[in-house]
Each structure stands twice: as structure tokens, then as C-alpha cells.
Amino acid sequence: MTTTTAPARTLPGPSRAAAVRLLMLMNRDRLALMSGAIGRYGDACRLPVGHKTLYIFNHPAYAKHVLADNADNYRKGIGLVHARRALGDGLLTSEGRLWREQRKVIQPAFQSRRIAQQADAVAAEGARLVDRLRGHVGSGPVRLVDELTSLTLGVLGRTLLDADLHAFPDIGGDFAAVQDQAMFELSTLSMVPMWIPLPHQVRFRRARRRLEGVVDRLVAERHSRSGDDEDVLSRLIRSTSRESDPAVGRARLRDELVTLLLAGHETTASTLSWTLHLLDKHPEVWRRVHDEAAGVLGDRVPVHGDLHGLTYTTSVIQEAMRLYPPVWLLPRIANDADVVGGFRVPAGADVLVSPYTLHRDPRFWPEPDRFDPGRFTAGADTDRPRYAYIPFGAGPRFCVGSHLGMLEAVLVLAMICRDLRLAGVPGRPVVAEPMLSLRIRGGLPVTVHRA
Template sequence: MTATAEPGAPSALPGPPRGATPGLLLRMARDRLSVMTSVSRRYGDAVRLRLGPRSLYFFNHPDHVKHVLTDNAANYTKGIGLVHARRALGDGLLTSEGEVWKAQRRTIQPVFQAKRVNGKAEVIAQEAAGLVARLRRRQGGGPVDISAEMTGLTLGVLGRTLLDADLGAFDSIGESFEAVQDQAMFEMMSLSAVPTWLPLPRQRRFRRARADLDRIVARLAAERAAHPTPEGDDVLSRLVEAVRREPDARTGRLRMRDEMVTLLLAGHETTASTLSWTFHLLDRHPEVWERVRAEVLEVLGDRLPTVADVHRLRYTTAVIQEVMRLYPPVWLLPRLSREADEIGGHPVPAGADVVLCPYTLHRHPAFWEEPDRFDPDRFEPGRAEGRPRYAYIPFGAGPRVCIGSALGMLEATIVTAAVVRELRLSTVPGYRVRAEPMLTLRVRGGLPMTVRSVA
């Protein structure tokens, strides 16, 4: 693991010839992961992809990542795709910039402090126990869509841990989030070229979903304003208070809506995707499943886990880390350069579309031995020696690192431990599990699995 970024004088980036653009655009629409993988293997760690009138400057080395996300982060704003997703998601923490982003981050940052997050372990364990009970009732029956189950679970956890609210009261919320995410991805791929007012099926579905989420957010805010929580330290309470301080009430309501929709979407979708991939890979690797279960039984016995227990579930945590290496929840990080820059010895003009791809970075053969192999032991102490810090960025890095990373890891570890201790989930024979690179890297079309009790 001694690869380094390109030294020496600035040099132009290699990449597919201009004549390859039509085919490249078609492949990007059909299979974005294979495009990023193939060009990185063929052209190296710095590639220029010509996509019609625009070019993507694709960088795939830890030094490049460090430069863009940390060392010179001020020169890079949210880029291609996320800018266009703003039409679907609004100005939430995922898409906003500048002072708006800073104000939003300050508002909700205290909710994610370590002490508060750790205090939610019991709530997560209770939700995980409820999931196990629901799945246990389905054993012996037909397949269960584990992706849908993980979505319901993570929405429940998010409601109780961040909002101090019951999101289960809103039956349509999962379907509405699905429609908004689909629209956001469509905006990213089409660069917002299709007006949302056109009476197309996709646009109509999105408008209904957005209206539904608007009603849900308004109801949650009204109920919290009428019945404040004693501590007032949850996201919903803090956003309601921020609206009260906003000079323009309408602006405040819009910002709260955008922030809530973004938080709800990102807060449940990333962990749900990680858990889905976890149970798929555990099924593919029964020896890993056995080791996880043995550790869980040794550490927990038959009781619910605490925060102290989670720190002792070292192998289970390594499994989650390895899952996120192979299937990082955020698979692409697009940026836009404010001013001309140089990355790894390559000139980048002002206004350039720069992309970093955790999916390909996490499979870089210079930094990962047998990169396509599922091997949780690679995260054991001592195995990371010599590996650059920025070779592994499942939660991003720098000032805009994922604010909910600690909560996501806590939830994924507790849920995995609770399920593996009591149930064996098996993929339906013949079902092809494929990745779908949307806002998150989720399982395409769901994950049907059968349930069998082992306890």
C-alpha cells in the first residue's frame, strides 16, 4: 500500500476520447457503478469524462480526497447532481451552502453529540427487539422484503431518537420518501432539464409525495409547538425554535420543511441500505454469520445491548465497516470548484465538476488486498497499518462529514446483533441481488429473504 498521488508538474487528465461520449452517456444512465469502476481501472486515479458539453473530473486517490474534502474544502461546493437535487429536496443540510448550511448545522449539531447519541442505545435496542418479533412471526411463511423492513425500522428509530415523535403514525411516509428520492436522482441525471410542472407520471407522483411530506412536517411541527418536550433537545424542537426566531415566518417554515425532509430521508435511508447489505452478505458468508452470533451470545447472552456492550462487539462492528467498504451508503461525492486548482498534479479549472467515488476508492487494489472480497478481519487492529486515512470514507470527510455517523454505526451494530442472535435470514434461491446507485447505494428492487429461528 505505497501508491501515491501524481507528483511533478501539472498534467492533463486522461480519459475516454470525445467520440465515446454518446456511449458513455448511455452507460451512465444504465449502470453508473460499472462506468466509474471501468474508467478508474483503465485510466488510473485521475480521469476526465466528457459528457456532452460538460466534463467530469474524477479523482480516485486518498490524497485527492483529502485535498478536496479537507485541505482545500472551501474551494469546493456541492456539485453536479446535488445542485439539481435541490429542486426535489429543497435547501436542507444535504444541498445547502454557505451561511444557510452553517446555520442549519449549528441548529442540529447538539442533537448528535456523543453523550446524547449514546443515551439512545436503549431506544434502538427496543426497536431492534420489535423488528425481531415481527420477523419471527413471519418464519415458515413466504419471503420477507428485508429492505422494506429495514426502512420501517430505521424510520422508527429516527423518529424516537432524533425527533421524539412516532413516525409510525404516518402510513404513507415511506412511499413518499421513495418518490422524492427517485425524483432527486432523476433531477441529478437529467440536470433538471425536465420541468416538474409537466403532467408526466413521475412528476405527478413527486408532487403528490412532496405535498404529503409537507403535511407530515407541518403536523409534526404543530404538535411539537403545542406540546413541547421537557428537554427540548431533539431536532424537531430545535427546528421549531429556529422558525420562531426567523424574521420571515414563511422562510422559516420552508427551511424547516427542507431540513426535515432531508434529515428524514438521509437519516433512515443510509442505515437501511447498510443493514440490507449486511444481511445479504451474512447470508453469502455463513462463517461470518457464525462468528457474529458467537460474539453476540458471549457479550449479550439473552439481554438487550447497552452502549458498553456495543464497544465489546468488535467483530460485529468490523462486519458493518466491511459492508460499508463494499457498499458505501453514499457512493458518490460531487463537488464544484470555485476557483482553478491543482489536484494530484492535474490542473482543474474554475467551475469544474469534480467527483469522488467512495465505491471505487474502497475497492482500490493499491490500498485494499483482494478488494472485492468480503473480509471483516481487514478492520481488526493492526490490519490497517500503512493504509491512508482517506482510503476509507463511508461517511465522507472534512467539514461536511456526515453528522449522523455515530448514530448510524450504533444503530447498525445493535440491529445486526439483535437479528443474528435469534434469526437466520436467507436470500430466496435464484434471486439476483444488485446494487442501485441512487442518493444511497441501495439494493435494487428489494431484498426477499426467508426467516428461520435459531433461538
């Protein structure tokens, strides 16, 4: 499939001599690597990085072609391929028939009807978060990412597993160790054997064993009691029990749950972290969110129907995800040769589409670095291509948890801003750290104040 009838061109880019320098930059500053290449070479470019060549496409039409129109020609790419050694064959890293089966098993648990029924669980976890934060009023800084991780894991436990993940207090740190290993696999292109006792690899192996123990305990508890037999845990237990080899079934179940919990909690925690940071820098926006939340919610906890009234809060979340999309990179590998936007893509090529750079393209976003929730309010100019904004990905691999993520982010942000104001710590710069999601380096320490 091609996007043009003109003769295909070779993508511009630096010579192979730059490969080592670019590999070092990828390890040090992946966002600068992407942004710099696009700024210098345009919407399509080719970068030699280590022993690989990356094909970068940064136009909505090109993203649409790779992610949707010709999606069958592209499988998961650099980063996710290498993360498989850390994450196994969960929904994030699997391919082909296995991925389709896994998606079919999990998808019903994320239907809009079921997600709407989970608003009470989200509100309950949001209330626990606000209570914890309220306990820090007048005291020293609190590491916000830890609090948000506890929130998002609690929500996933209640909504998808019918389980209390607060019973596993170390689970957030274990997921961090798994993510660190997955990104190490990317930065080294999986060239370092996992048996070498580097400190982070030792931490990863210990964390992996503990997470396997968590999965075993969750399964055992589910077998010992009745529950919602349509939640993700129940559906996965039924699906993996049909494997002819019980060991394969256990491995599949473990991989799916670890991947689901890692991706599910990390993306929403990152979105809320960036949103609260931006509100600290823009007090006039915080005030509008506070006033809207107070007017819609009063002094009660939110319900699903409140989403219709929290329109400005929703716009704030959408704009935060434009500037700092939780899924900042969508890597693919071309199965067969292709032509994208008139440029030749060879079979086996590593293809990258970056929501981070698409969302900051001045052709589609005036003053793209400015935080402006008005871009998403009713009546705003939306004359831009559909694929200029893809915070949850696009095409067949569109994020299965997008509805739950938005529900959680909007309701929890309203609850926080109604009661509290969070302020960054002077002298502690906020730096983006592009891992599996786009998180804030250092966990965003904040002080907590009453609204």
C-alpha cells in the same frame, strides 16, 4: 492551493464524441461508469457526459485535497445540485452561510453524549423489528428493505424528533418517491421541467405534499406538548421561527426535516441490507456474529455499553461499508481553478470522489472484492492512507449522523443475528442501485429462519 510544484497536466480521458454514450451509461450503470473510467485512465481522468465534463479523482491523497485540505474551494456538485429541485435547501444540498447555520443548529443533537443516551430507543426499535421478522418464520419471503426502513425511521423519530413516525405508515414510500425524483434530476441534468406529468413526477408531487403534511403535524404536536427541547425538531423550530418571513421559515423547516429523515434512514437501511446479504453468502461470518451476540447480550436487549463487547459485529459492519459504502459518491464543483495531484482543474469543474472505487483499490485493500471483516479487527494491518476508507465522507461535510448510524447498525445487527438467520431467495439476483445511497434494487426479498 496546489499539491505539487510541477507543471500542471491535463487529465486523460475520451474525446467529446463519447459524451452521448457516456451519458447513457451514467443513466444505466453509474458504478460501471466510474469503475471503467478509473480502470482505463488511472487515478485522475476526465469524462465528457452530456454537456458536462466530469473530473474524477481516485487516490486517497487526491480525496484528502478536495474534501479536506482545500474544501473551501469546493461546493456541492452534480447530483446534489440537481437534487435541490426535489429536496429543497436542506443540510444535504445547501451551501455557504445557510449550510453553516444549519449544521450549527443540528450538530448538538448528534453529540456523542446524547447519542449514547439513545441506545435504549435503538434497542426498542430493534426489538420491534426482530418481532416482526419472527412473525415471518416459516412463511414466504419478506421484502427486507421495507422492514429496515420502518426500523430506521422509527429510530430517527425516537432519537431526533421525540416523535413516533410509525404513525405515518406511508412515509417510507413517500421518501422513495422523493429519492427517485432526485436521481431523475441527476440523470437528466435537470433538463426536464417538473410540471411535465410523467408518472414518477406525479408521484413525487403527491409524496412531497404528504411529507409537508407530516412536517406540519409534527410541528403542531410539538407545540401542543412539552418534550426534549434539545432534540433536532425543537432546535429547528426555534431556528426557523427567527426568519423575518414566516413562509421562508416554514420552507426551511420542511426542507431540513425531509432531507434529514431521507438521508438518515436511507443510509443505515442500506448498510444493514448489504450486511445481511453478505452474511447470507458467508455463513461462517454469520455464525461468529451470532455467537458474539449471544455471549454479550444473552437474552436481554442491548445497552450502549455492549458496543465494547460487540467488536467482531462492528468489524462486519465496517467491512460491509467498505464494499458497499452508503455514500458511494461525493460530488463537488470547483469554485476557483485548482491543481490536484499535478492535474489542472478549471474553475466550475464538476469533480467526483467515489468511496466505492477508493474502497476497492487493490493497492490499499488486498483482494478488494473479497468480504473479510478481519481487515478491521484488532491487530489487523492498518498501514493504509486515512482517506482510503471514507464511508461517511470526510472533511467539513463529514456525515453528522455517523455515530448514531454505527450505534444503530451494530446493535440491530447483533439482535437480528442472535435470534434469526435471513436467507436470500434463489433466482433473485442482488444488484447494486446507486441512488442517493447505494441500495439494493428490488428491496432484497428474504426468507426468515430461527437461528
